Amino acid sequence: MSRTARAQAHPNIALIKYWGKRDIPLNLPAVSSLSVTLDSFMTDTTVTTEHADEHDLIVINGSPLTDRPAARVSRFLDLVASPDRPRCRVESHNNFPTAAGLASSASAFGALALATCAAFDQDLDPTRLSLLARQGSGSACRSLWGGWVRWDRGSAADGRDSHGIPVAPRDHWDLSVVVAMVGSGPKPIGSTAGMVRTQETCPLYPGWVSSAEADVAEGQAALLARDLDRLGAAMERSTYKMHATMIATWPPIRYWRPNTVAVLEAIEALRAGGLSAWSTMDAGPNVKVLCRTADVPRVVEAIERTGVAARPLGVGGDARLV
Structure with a gap:
């Protein structure tokens, strides 16, 4: 049946x-x-x-x-x-x-x-x-x-x-993620293939692995303490280390686009002005910005000034049957 x-x-x-x-x-x-x-x-x-x-x-x-x-x-x-x-x-x-x-x-x-x-x-x-x-x-x-x-x-x-x-x-915490939609097309190399290439050819990769568990511990402690500056710094360190291994891979893996860098710099400028907003990226050109929900309008404005569309998101719930 x-x-x-x-x-x-x-x-x-x-x-x-x-x-x-x-x-x-x-x-x-x-x-x-x-x-x-x-x-x-x-x-x-x-x-x-x-x-x-x-x-x-x-x-x-x-x-x-x-x-x-x-x-x-x-x-x-x-x-x-x-x-x-x-x-x-x-x-x-x-x-x-x-x-x-x-x-x-x-x-x-x-x-x-x-x-x-x-x-x-x-x-x-x-x-x-x-x-x-x-x-x-x-x-x-x-x-x-x-x-x-x-x-x-x-x-x-x-x-x-x-x-x-x-x-x-x-x-647990009233935070939001603002997604800077730099690109919506399929990425040039899939994650699994990119990981294999990195592990096989990147001389920086062992350092990435050896430091990762400490990064997780630091991130979790900051999350539970609701310390956004501490969590954001741990998040950005992890992000840049990961992308450094991709760029040092041969042939290099570069998911970033010019507008990716523009958004990263816009968020750094916000932070220099006193607003706690922090960027992360995965295997793709889009930037995700972690910030307090009250600060979402300023983050969206900063992203859109670079010519990139911004999509604010909250923290989601469990997977469910419907």
Whole structure:
């Protein structure tokens, strides 16, 4: 009998970054990370079992997936159910740009994990769901929870201790994230391929790994103490160190665009004038600015003066079935 389940999940952005894997098939990170879940941006995914075809049908934003992207989703469905499961129809929609450094894969596999488990009548606790989502996309393990989440590197070879851990709830602190939408197109090199190139060729990479756990500890302590200057400084240090490893990779990986630098400089100017606003970037050209919610209008104005559109977001909630 056919079953249908629908789930929604928000993306998250890492304040203290993860870049590089200790195990690629299991999506085990080389370092721990700390993130905030974003509201408004969302992936909405419906999974229906007993699809009347020999292959899964996967539709993203109205377009069927084919080849490797489709195979990636099908492998994840096999992981949740079993390889001999009935074929499925998966329909997913993002209300924000896909593959542009805005963590669309995090919300995508967070929603897919939750909907697939429900469609196959599997009742998993949040930690087991996080372990499962991580195998679809590493950062998806953080998108099962709202608020502020840590992803531990772990040490077990099978990854059983590498999953999301809630650190603080959504209402812990009245902060916002303003996204500077420098570019919405797909990035020139995917995150996994970029991580592999960095690990294989960057002479700075060992230093990145050796300093990352201290950065996570500092970021978490600042978060719990509600110390924005301390958290922002830890976040920017982590961001610049990560991008330094990318630039020192061969061939170099440069996600930045001229307007990326313009936004970074605009936020630095705000801070020099006494406003606590701090920038971070992932594998893409877009800049995310962490600030107090009361300061959002000034941050938006500063970004838009560079010619870049700004989108304010609050702290998001848990992934959920709908």
